[in-house]
Each structure stands twice: as C-alpha cells, then as structure tokens.
Amino acid sequence: MKRRDFIKQTAIGAAGVLALTNQVRAAGNSLEAYLSERSDMSLADRITSEGLWREVSKHFNPTDDFINLEYGYFSPATLETLEQEISATRMVNARAAQYFRQEMSGDVERVRTELADIAGVSAEEVCITRNTTESLNIVINGLDMAPGDEIVYTNQDYGSMLEALRMKASRYGIVLKQVDIPMHPNSDEEIVKRYEEAITPRTKLLHMTHMYNLSGQVIPVRKICDMGHRHGIESAVDAAHTFAHLDYQIPDLNCAYFGASLHKWLCSPVGLGILYVRKDKINDMWPLLGDVASDKDDIRKLEHLGTRPVQQIIALSEAIRFHRVIGSELKEARLRYLSSRWMDQFRGHDRVVLNTPAEPARHGALGNVGIRGVDSKELARFFHERHNIFTTEKSIPDLFTGVRVTPGIPTPVKHVDRFVEALSDAAEKLG
Numbered sequence: 001m002k003r004r005d006f007i008k009q010t011a012i013g014a015a016g017v018l019a020l021t022n023q024v025r026a027a028g029n030s031l032e033a034y035l036s037e038r039s040d041m042s043l044a045d046r047i048t049s050e051g052l053w054r055e056v057s058k059h060f061n062p063t064d065d066f067i068n069l070e071y072g073y074f075s076p077a078t079l080e081t082l083e084q085e086i087s088a089t090r091m092v093n094a095r096a097a098q099y100f101r102q103e104m105s106g107d108v109e110r111v112r113t114e115l116a117d118i119a120g121v122s123a124e125e126v127c128i129t130r131n132t133t134e135s136l137n138i139v140i141n142g143l144d145m146a147p148g149d150e151i152v153y154t155n156q157d158y159g160s161m162l163e164a165l166r167m168k169a170s171r172y173g174i175v176l177k178q179v180d181i182p183m184h185p186n187s188d189e190e191i192v193k194r195y196e197e198a199i200t201p202r203t204k205l206l207h208m209t210h211m212y213n214l215s216g217q218v219i220p221v222r223k224i225c226d227m228g229h230r231h232g233i234e235s236a237v238d239a240a241h242t243f244a245h246l247d248y249q250i251p252d253l254n255c256a257y258f259g260a261s262l263h264k265w266l267c268s269p270v271g272l273g274i275l276y277v278r279k280d281k282i283n284d285m286w287p288l289l290g291d292v293a294s295d296k297d298d299i300r301k302l303e304h305l306g307t308r309p310v311q312q313i314i315a316l317s318e319a320i321r322f323h324r325v326i327g328s329e330l331k332e333a334r335l336r337y338l339s340s341r342w343m344d345q346f347r348g349h350d351r352v353v354l355n356t357p358a359e360p361a362r363h364g365a366l367g368n369v370g371i372r373g374v375d376s377k378e379l380a381r382f383f384h385e386r387h388n389i390f391t392t393e394k395s396i397p398d399l400f401t402g403v404r405v406t407p408g409i410p411t412p413v414k415h416v417d418r419f420v421e422a423l424s425d426a427a428e429k430l431g
C-alpha cells in the first residue's frame with residue numbers, strides 16, 4: 001500500500017476519530033465549491049456574507065459551551081488538518097523507523113517549500129520550528145555580539161522575547177535600549193523616530209513586534225526596517241500575530257530575521273512555527289542546538305532538533321491549502337471587520353476605553369478594552385460568568401489595563417454582537 005493511501009485508510013479508528021471523519025466528509029470541499037459558485041462576489045460582499053462564513057465555520061469544530069473571543073491564544077486547526085494530523089500519526093507509528101530514516105525528509109522538504117511559497121521567500125531561507133518563541137530565540141541567541149553591543153526593542157514586546165533579550169544581556173554584556181511606543185500614534189514616522197533615536201554606533205539589531213499581543217496595535221515594520229538599513233542595521237520581526245492574518249509576504253517587511261507561530265492565524269496543528277533568515281545572514285548564525293555538520297549557509301542547521309512529531313508538519317500542508325482557499329486579502333479584511341464592528345461602537349464612550357488604535361491599518365482582529373474604574377480581571381470574569389464569553393485580561397502596568405477580545409476565523413457576527421451587549425451591560429453595571 002502506498003504511504004499516502006495508508007494515511008487516508010488509517011484515518012478511521014477510535015469513535016472520536018470516526019465522528020470527526022464524518023464531520024469532515026460532511027464539510028467536504030464545500031468552501032471551495034461555495035466560493036467557485038460565487039466567483040463574481042465582490043470582496044466587500046465576501047467580508048460580510050454570513051452565508052460564506054458559515055461555510056468556513058463548517059470546517060472547524062468549536063464547542064457551543066461558550067463564546068470564544070480568545071482566538072488570540074491560538075486558532076484551532078480545521079477538521080481536515082486535524083484528520084490529516086491523526087492519519088499521519090497512525091502512518092508514522094505504522095511505518096516507524098523506516099519512515100523516519102527514508103521518507104520523512106521528503107515530506108519535510110515538500111512542506112518547507114509550500115510554507116516558503118505562502119511566505120514569498122525561498123525554501124532555503126525557511127525553518128519549520130515549534131513556535132515564535134523558538135524562532136526568535138534562535139535569532140537572538142544565534143547572533144554573535146560583543147559586550148557593549150546594543151539591541152533596540154520596545155516596552156510592549158512579548159514576554160518570552162524580553163526573557164531571551166535579558167538573558168543575552170546578562171550572559172554576554174549586551175546593552176538593551178528600550179523604546180516606548182505610543183498607544184495612539186499620530187503617524188508612522190513618530191514610531192520610526194523613536195527607534196531611530198535609540199540607535200548608536202554600537203547598535204547591532206532592531207527587535208520589533210509586528211502586532212502587539214496586548215493591545216493589538218500594528219506598527220510600521222517596513223518603515224522601521226528601511227530606516228535601520230540606512231544605518232546599516234538589520235531587524236528581527238516577531239510576527240506571531242500577523243503571519244497569515246495580515247495580507248503581506250515576508251519580503252514586504254524588508255527584515256533579515258522573522259519568526260511567527262503557525263498555530264495562531266494559519267490554523268496549523270498546535271506546536272508549529274516559522275523562522276525566516278535572509279540567505280546572506282545564515283552563514284554567520286549559530287544554531288540554538290549544536291550543529292557543525294551542516295554547511296554554514298544551510299538554513300537546516302538552525303532547525304536541528306532531534307526526533308520530533310513530524311505528523312504536525314505533514315498536516316501543515318493541509319492548513320496551508322485551507323489558507324489559500326480563503327486567501328490572505330479576504331482573511332485580513334474579515335478579521336478587521338469583526339473587530340471594528342465592536343470597537344467602533346465604543347469609541348468616544350464616556351466609560352469605555354479602547355486600548356487599540358482606531359485606524360484600520362493599525363490593527364487586525366485583536367482589540368483591547370477597559371472600563372474606567374473597573375478592575376480588568378473583574379471585567380473578564382463578568383464577560384465569562386454573566387455572558388458566557390471567554391476573553392482574557394491583558395494589561396501593562398502604568399500604560400493601560402484591559403481585556404483582550406479576539407474574534408477568529410470561525411466567529412459569526414452574532415458572537416461579536418453578543419459581546420457588544422455584554423460590554424454595554426458591564427459599562428452600566430460595574431464600577
């Protein structure tokens with residue numbers, strides 16, 4: 001039996017898997033069929049067509065126990081991707097060492113190429129990692145720097161990256177230069193200027209987060225990277241929240257280093273990330289896990305991990321296929337439509353404070369909201385206990401306090417509207 005047939009045939013096993021398989025069959029290729037029957041539908045109509053998004057949501061399996069508005073943590077995989085992962089798990093366990101020794105690298109290389117393709121870069125510049133944390137740790141720890149060299153970063157960068165930067169500082173005597181990013185900037189240039197003002201002759205790297213996980217703010221990464229190049233400095237971009245969420249490809253950012261999680265907006269199996277290193281920069285990087293056998297300019301030296309759950313990588317292929325069916329342009333527009341739908345109703349409200357910029361280009365699906373005089377943990381609890389809506393408290397001491405609200409690809413408009421009612425209720429009853 002051919003390996004690919006095996007993946008198909010072994011998909012039906014335990015009762016849970018059978019139920020899943022039936023759901024997958026029911027969903028079938030309905031989304032492709034739906035879209036191709038409506039190929040003349042305008043982008044504006046696609047964004048708002050609940051019929052279309054119902055078709056999309058048939059490919060997911062969200063619980064109806066509660067309303068999930070915390071897709072910022074991760075996005076569940078589609079039923080097809082899940083089934084692919086389960087089938088591949090069976091296949092790997094059946095074919096065992098022979099698969100690992102003789103067949104695995106063919107699958108990994110095929111998926112690396114598919115991933116590189118949606119990212120708009122060469123497969124020779126892409127590693128499949130476990131998440132953004134790993135990708136950016138490879139970059140931060142992999143660059144040679146001397147005591148006194150400097151890295152510029154911001155007050156809102158993600159905690160794990162701050163840990164990696166601080167460890168590098170205390171281990172090698174690197175100096176960290178923090179830049180404070182305004183919540184509601186007047187222009188891109190205001191942000192670029194803050195980065196530029198932190199640059200000195202010792203600056204070796206600009207570290208930045210494309211979309212902040214706490215506020216949802218998108219910063220002008222391309223302009224910062226261009227500015228860095230004028231000073232001869234490269235940039236590392238934490239794109240955990242923008243890859244397969246905003247409509248761009250890596251070269252559009254003009255960065256040398258880029259890391260993202262695939263289990264957020266690409267809906268891959270949990271535990272996958274992407275690392276991009278521009279070809280001319282690979283040679284000088286040290287792998288996180290020892291590897292001197294690979295050629296120094298081979299990106300695979302950075303992926304050295306040992307035995308790993310390759311079934312996730314096999315299933316990544318299906319997640320990429322599904323992403324292509326929706327398309328980046330529509331995905332970004334729909335997600336922003338959902339978040340703007342609730343946020344725009346509360347701009348200027350006397351008690352509700354939005355900790356996310358209003359301009360469409362400065363945000364995507366993530367929004368952060370607080371209520372004056374109300375503890376944000378209590379607010380998140382109120383949404384959960386009174387309205388059965390799951391969100392998460394996300395605050396930065398001395399900067400803002402709020403609850404992060406993140407609709408996802410399977411979110412129907414009615415869930416967003418339920419949140420509007422919940423927030424209005426909170427503004428009336430709490431504090």
Ligand SMILES: Cc1ncc(COP(=O)(O)O)c(C=O)c1O
Pocket residue numbers: 072073131132133134158160209211212213238240241261
């Ligand atoms: C901006 C940002 N960077 C990095 C991460 C870490 O992602 P992961 O846990 O997948 O490594 C997150 C997670 O939410 C994030 O929001």
